[in-house]
Amino acid sequence: xxxxxxxxxxxxxxANACVIIATIALxxxxxxxxxxxxxxxxxxxxxxxxxxAMLFLMVLLVFAGAATVTWRGGHxxxxxxxxxxxxxxxxxxxxxxxxxxxxxxxxxxLNSFQVVSLLFRFNQKSAALEFPMWIPQGCxxxxxxxxxxxxxxxxxxxxxxxxxxxxxxxxxxxx
Amino acid sequence: xxxLVFVALPVSLIVFGMPIFxxxxxxxxxxxxxxxxxxxxxxxxxxxxxxxxxxxxAIPLFIFAGDVMSxxxxxxxxxxxxxxxxxGIRGSLGVATIGSAAAFGAMSGSSVACxxxxxxxxxxxxxxxGYGRNFAVSMVTATGVIDVIIPPSIPMIVYAVAAQQSVxxxxxxxxxxxxxxxxxxxxxxxxxxKALGIPVGPRPKISIIFESIRRAIWxxxxxxxxxxxxxxxxxxxxxxAGVACIYAVLVSVLIYRxxxxxxxxxxxxxxxxxxxQIMVLVAAAGAYGWLIATSxxxxxxxxxxxxxxxxxxxxxxxxxxxxxxxxxxxxxxPAILVLTPLLTPVVAKAGIDPIHFGLVVTVNLAIGLFLPPxxxxxxxxNALFKTPLPTLYxxxxxxxxxxxxxxxLITYVPAITxxxxxxxx
Numbered sequence: 001x002x003x004x005x006x007x008x009x010x011x012x013x014x015a016n017a018c019v020i021i022a023t024i025a026l027x028x029x030x031x032x033x034x035x036x037x038x039x040x041x042x043x044x045x046x047x048x049x050x051x052x053a054m055l056f057l058m059v060l061l062v063f064a065g066a067a068t069v070t071w072r073g074g075h076x077x078x079x080x081x082x083x084x085x086x087x088x089x090x091x092x093x094x095x096x097x098x099x100x101x102x103x104x105x106x107x108x109x110l111n112s113f114q115v116v117s118l119l120f121r122f123n124q125k126s127a128a129l130e131f132p133m134w135i136p137q138g139c140x141x142x143x144x145x146x147x148x149x150x151x152x153x154x155x156x157x158x159x160x161x162x163x164x165x166x167x168x169x170x171x172x173x174x175x
Numbered sequence: 176x177x178x179l180v181f182v183a184l185p186v187s188l189i190v191f192g193m194p195i196f197x198x199x200x201x202x203x204x205x206x207x208x209x210x211x212x213x214x215x216x217x218x219x220x221x222x223x224x225x226x227x228x229x230x231x232x233a234i235p236l237f238i239f240a241g242d243v244m245s246x247x248x249x250x251x252x253x254x255x256x257x258x259x260x261x262x263g264i265r266g267s268l269g270v271a272t273i274g275s276a277a278a279f280g281a282m283s284g285s286s287v288a289c290x291x292x293x294x295x296x297x298x299x300x301x302x303x304x305g306y307g308r309n310f311a312v313s314m315v316t317a318t319g320v321i322d323v324i325i326p327p328s329i330p331m332i333v334y335a336v337a338a339q340q341s342v343x344x345x346x347x348x349x350x351x352x353x354x355x356x357x358x359x360x361x362x363x364x365x366x367x368x369k370a371l372g373i374p375v376g377p378r379p380k381i382s383i384i385f386e387s388i389r390r391a392i393w394x395x396x397x398x399x400x401x402x403x404x405x406x407x408x409x410x411x412x413x414x415x416a417g418v419a420c421i422y423a424v425l426v427s428v429l430i431y432r433x434x435x436x437x438x439x440x441x442x443x444x445x446x447x448x449x450x451x452q453i454m455v456l457v458a459a460a461g462a463y464g465w466l467i468a469t470s471x472x473x474x475x476x477x478x479x480x481x482x483x484x485x486x487x488x489x490x491x492x493x494x495x496x497x498x499x500x501x502x503x504x505x506x507x508x509p510a511i512l513v514l515t516p517l518l519t520p521v522v523a524k525a526g527i528d529p530i531h532f533g534l535v536v537t538v539n540l541a542i543g544l545f546l547p548p549x550x551x552x553x554x555x556x557n558a559l560f561k562t563p564l565p566t567l568y569x570x571x572x573x574x575x576x577x578x579x580x581x582x583x584l585i586t587y588v589p590a591i592t593x594x595x596x597x598x599x600x
Binding site (some may be wrong): 015019020022025026027029030031034036037041051054055058059061062063064065066068069070074075077078079080081082087093094096097100101104105107108112114115118136137140141143160 | 186189190191192193194195196197200201204214215216217218220225226227228229231232235236239316408410413414416417418420421440442444446447448450451452453454455456503504506507508509549
């Protein structure tokens with residue numbers, strides 16, 4: 001198996017694992033919301049912690065899903081100019097913006113680590129759920145790290161290949 | 176130098192194809208290092224704080240509900256029912272297509288989903304009835320964006336959060352503009368049908384109408400549940416979105432039996448990636464918006480525009496033109512997230528109602544979705560229906576003119592958006 005094929009397998013594995021986590025988070029949000037609405041209107045009682053739980057799950061859903069979207073090259077971007085660039089300029093732009101994105105995310109991850117470790121040290125908990133705040137905030141840190149890693153992995157596996165145009169990908173998704 | 180950091184840097188990074196959420200994070204990081212208004216750890220706090228918002232939770236839920244409804248038979252039955260009911264008038268099939276787009280808009284918030292769902296069913300029928308394929312595809316491409324204007328609308332939720340306005344009030348403000356656009360489009364289609372000599376079809380029998388309504392009764396109840404729940408004060412928009420998800424899943428799996436639990440899982444996986452795509456942008460834009468607000472840049476912008484002594488109508492005209500251009504190259508959520516922190520202080524100073532302005536922004540960006548040459552829906556229709564882009568560019572022009580006329584009306588007659596709010600306030 002070639003080096004790039006191995007990288008693609010690693011990327012696919014992480015992307016699939018992340019999208020499974022994101023989907024489970026989505027379904028749990030739907031369930032909590034549904035049960036909470038039902039119990040409020042029909043049983044006259046509601047979970048006070050439901051809102052916090054759903055929001056923390058949304059943070060998990062967003063950053064896990066974002067890692068998958070990064071690997072699949074699906075983030076929203078303006079590709080009309082870059083698609084029309086001469087090949088050499090386009091490749092340079094893709095590699096430079098990719099490395100720049102990873103560097104920025106790396107820098108933000110270092111700063112996120114400070115925040116998360118502070119929350120861990122002080123054992124700060126959420127108001128209603130009394131859930132350790134370093135866990136949902138840690139999802140942001142993990143997200144920055146994973147997205148930066150996926151950008152670099154994608155560059156290493158696919159080089160400067162452009163992802164599928166957004167409209168085409170959306171049309172395929174709808175069909 | 177400040178304008179270079181806050182405007183020129185993000186614009187140039189966007190032009191070079193960098194993912195927009197990375198552009199926003201890069202601009203925030205560099206802006207923070209330049210202005211020194213806070214530590215870099217503030218970006219983490221802003222990113223987390225911006226997703227940790229209950230109104231925003233409606234976005235993932237509406238996306239999932241819309242995906243299930245468009246594939247689980249709910250959207251299809253609703254469209255088929257409208258096609259049956261609107262018969263016996265000239266251009267009835269065209270009018271039904273527009274009605275279907277409006278009804279689809281009341282359940283979902285995705286314009287491309289609307290084009291795909293409506294187009295698959297109506298384009299072959301429109302073609303068969305003599306409208307011509309190019310006209311049919313152009314009509315579906317243009318009417319699909321009504322989905323962004325008729326609530327529940329994802330761009331409206333994004334605007335509400337970015338401008339700190341009520342989602343419910345924005346949804347309410349969107350009803351009349353959406354209906355005006357639908358009526359104007361329907362009038363044009365009827366005139367066009369007359370010009371093409373399309374015969375008036377037979378009026379459907381009452382029994383057939385009742386049968387189609389019976390078949391679609393669960394589908395009809397979906398928009399009633401969502402919008403009735405919100406406007407009736409029973410649910411918040413987020414709760415309504417969650418209820419819509421459960422309703423869509425139960426109807427599609429247990430009543431219509433068009434989806435299995437495995438299909439629901441697969442749709443959930445696809446929705447999750449679409450949600451992440453939008454919400455990571457919202458998170459990054461939150462940090463960018465925070466920096467812009469903290470740096471005092473909007474105040475400089477306000478005093479600069481104040482110095483130009485522009486009348487409100489001229490200011491709105493300039494903003495409309497800028498939004499149309501931005502909307503043709505950027506999708507509504509990123510465009511709203513980038514521009515709202517800059518524009519809302521400017522329009523507030525000019526005395527323009529923020530809810531009214533939200534509708535102006537939404538309609539502009541909706542038009543941008545099919546504005547040649549770069550509108551996203553044009554490329555989506557090109558990929559979905561294999562109609563060449565130059566044909567689509569020509570075909571959407573009459574629809575574009577109608578939308579622009581309604582945009583002028585909405586912009587300069589605020590009562591169209593604001594009067595329904597008095598019922599709620």
